[in-house]
Amino acid sequence: MAELAGVRRHPELDCTREFSRHQRAWFEEVRQRALDGEPFAVLSADSPHEIYRAMDIPYIVLQWWSSVIAAKQRAPAYLRRLVEAGYPDSSEQYNSLALGELLDDDPCSAPWGGLPRPTIIQASVSSDTMRHLFEVWAARSGARFLALERSIDTRICVPECWWEELPTHWEEFLPRQRLDVLHHELIGLIRTLESTTGRKFRETRFVEALHLANEQAEHNRATRDLIARSHPAPASIAETMPAVMIPQWHRGSAWGRDAARILRQEVEARAARGEAACPQERIRLMWLGRGLWSSMGLYQQFHDRYGAVFVWSMYLGLAADGYARYFDGRDPLRALAARFVPMGDELRMPGWSSAWHLKEARLHGVDGVVSFGEDDHFSVLKLEEAGIPVLSIRGENVDRRTWSEQRLTTAIATFLEERVIPMMSQRRSNAT
Amino acid sequence: MRASSNHWLQPLRSAYEEPWLVAERLRSQGTRVVGVLGWSVPRELIVAAGLAPVRLSARRLYNKNPIDEIGACRADDRLARLAAVLSPPTAAVLQALLDGSLGWLDALVIGRDNESHTRLFYILRELAAQGERLLPFAFFDLLRLPYRTSAIYNRRQARELLCELQGWSGRVADAGRLAWADAQQRELQSALGRLASLRGRVPAALSGSAMLTVAGAAQVLPGEELLEMLAPAQTHDVCGDAGGGPRVFVSGSGLDDLWFYRVLEDVGVNVVGEDHEWGPAALGQPSAAADPLDSIVDRYHYAPGGAARAGLSERVALTALRARSLHADAVLHIAFAHDEAPKWECAELQALLGDMPLLRVQLPYWERRPQMLLDAIAPILEGPSDG
Secondary structure (H helix, E strand, O other), X not given: OOOOOOOOOOOOOHHHXXXXXXXXXXXXXXXXXXXXXXXXXEEOOOOOHHHHHHOOOOEEEHHHHHHHHHHOOOHHHHHHHHHHOOOOOOOOHHHHHHHHHHHHOOOOOOHHHOOOOOOEEEEEOOOOOHHHHHHHHHHHHOOEEEEEOOOOOOOOOOOOOHHHHHHHHHHHHXXXXXXXXXXXXXXXHHHHHXXXXXXXXXXXXXXXXXXXXXXXXXXXXXXXHHHHHOOOOOOOHHHHHHHHHHHHOOOOOHHXXXXXXXXXXXXXXHHHHOOOOOOOOOEEEXXXXXXXXXXXHHHHXXXXXXXXXXXXXXXXXXXXXXXXXOOOOOOHHHHHHHHHOOOOHHHHOHHHHHHHHHHHHHHOOOOEEEEEOOOOHHXXXXXXXXXXXXXXXXXXXXXXXXXXXXXXXXXXXXXXXXXXXXXXXXXXXXXX | OOOOOOOOHHHHHHHHHOHHHHHHHHHHOOOOEEEEEOOOOXXXXXXXOOOEEEEOOHHHOOOOOHHXXXXXXXXXXXXXXXXXXXXXXXXXXXXXXXXXXXXOOOEEEEEOXXXXXXXXXXXXXXXXXXXXXXXXXXXXXXXXOOOHHXXXXXXXHHHHHHHHHHHHHOOOOOHHHHHHHHHXXXXXXXXXXXXXXXXXXXXXXXXXXXXXXXXXXXXXXXXXXXHHHHHHHHHOOOOOOOOOOOEEEEEEOOOOOOHHHHHHHHOOOEEEEEOOOOOOOOOOOOOOXXXXXHHHHHHHHOOOOOOOOOOHHHHHHHHHHHXXXXXXXXXXEEEXXXXXXXXXXXXXXXXXXXXXXXXXXXXXXXOOOHHHHHHHHHHHHHOOOOO
């Protein structure tokens, strides 16, 4: 059965092409190291990558690999393999594609020659099924599953402005027991990795990785701010999503920091020259939810007809606001715990996510929001109350059975015509 | 339906089916009642604080037809949007909280059985921040990885919850009260264990639905009352309402309704055990520690509990072991459509069961479809039973 083809994006930035080339070469190098018998880890996005970097344990990020699988249109086949083996294909699709690939057992059809068998897999147990999924994957791949807890903020009153407080005041801002549990787990994780891989944890290298990650976040923040204040936007999310996320998965390396700087410089240069994703930009849109990695060009489909540009996604937004943790004089490992304790809360804990979405929408001068596959009730409330219309669509980004380009394009076009454009006209007439 | 002649079971069934009557009686006697959502909230803490815990089932929130209520819920746009991110049973609890149907409770503690419960807590917290009038509520974040780091966190969570509960009751839960509540829980678990062994006999001396009734009533009634009610069943072997048909071990989603077992029993099937969180073994074996808080917290931390957020290999190994030791003819795996975690267990469970059949059925939470259950167990009804 032929797989569905996605809509390819039109390039806007030179650096993205360079980053993609680097990523392919880097993956080949990691793959070779794994095939040569080095320990090799597959980490969930909410795992402490910086520890693996400090120990020189090669790793890749599961969600990035899932996005590659989706982009190569292999997701439907891998989901089918899950079902054939007796597992559900209706949950955790973003995290289960690599298991589907393992079950498929066909490196020739796998993206980039396929994922090498990991020796370590790691994730926080952040959903009802993550532990089950990773245990199955570990048993079938021979990898060791290193689980981390995912605690919940149980306070009845939770302060909202996490993006202002977390970078520096994380110790005071986060509940102590949440920080403690992950901090202590990370101490245990390092010991486990030392004893099982024979690799040494280099404190100097670790601290350097944290500093580099903070510098990377600073570049991302500058890029985000520049796109937010530039009208027309120098780049759309079709470009910034890969341009931010490829370096993000190299967080803590000089290459990751430098790539973020290069992205910033290119966006700055484009803004200075007046170059834009859509020179006729009239409408600025926000994409809430995971990216449509298999159809990135869909985000650019509304440039010509509507002058509508997706200027915001959580990828650059979170890279700007969610990662920096400064630790002058404090325990760097605890600072790392402070990066991961709230990871996910920023995006999906209603008090935090809705406040942040509104802040980001205002910062970017957004005219409308498309929310895809999100628990978005409170964000919708806040945005709509602020006069920003929201289109909510149910779906799962890597599961094409839940969406199609045609349906999405029609829904977004209708939203623009029936809600966004009339509200903009109303605002203009009120202003005059 | 097979009629039970066990008089001792009648008041337990009443408590199971109409928990609001128990709550109203307790409140009329001056005891404040705390609704408990989930198996993972330590009831002992609530008891130690001088409050009465009553576990909530979405099917028994009030004396109305819950399916009608859910229909009404969908008609309300705000509720429909909020409920869209919740499982059907959790959505029903939200509906009941917002429409005032849980007026028979004084407060609510939500346990982290699954992430739908977490989302419910987030929703309530946001609604409260927006000025919605709600019951006092709290969340108990039980971490489940079997590590000391998680155990320490769980103790801190328990102490925080205890502070909240003491605020609700105005009473101090000192070490003595904690020890008393802990001892009572152990006694209850032992009593449930003795009944479960009656059910596990060959032939079974107690029906699955009777066992589920007792286990459910134990989540509603005060401990001392329950122990008194169970005394006749403990001292006399008078529980013979089970038949001699095929023996089935039930696995999968938490079954919070006697209907499932009764459908099976009506065609002669004996439910001899289960691994879901409404069964008598959800908390595992009773054990004591020098510090009652250790005993209480570890009981829940290391409990078999439910499938969601659990470890797969340990759970399926325990299920297979129990199914064999109970001489089950088959394992019947019932998963609600919304409940993803149990569905991950089937392949590994089947591998461990070997020749023992694993019969699978997926059901919608609200709709009662007896034929789907009957179709699932048809293979063991058609063939001879070894039991």
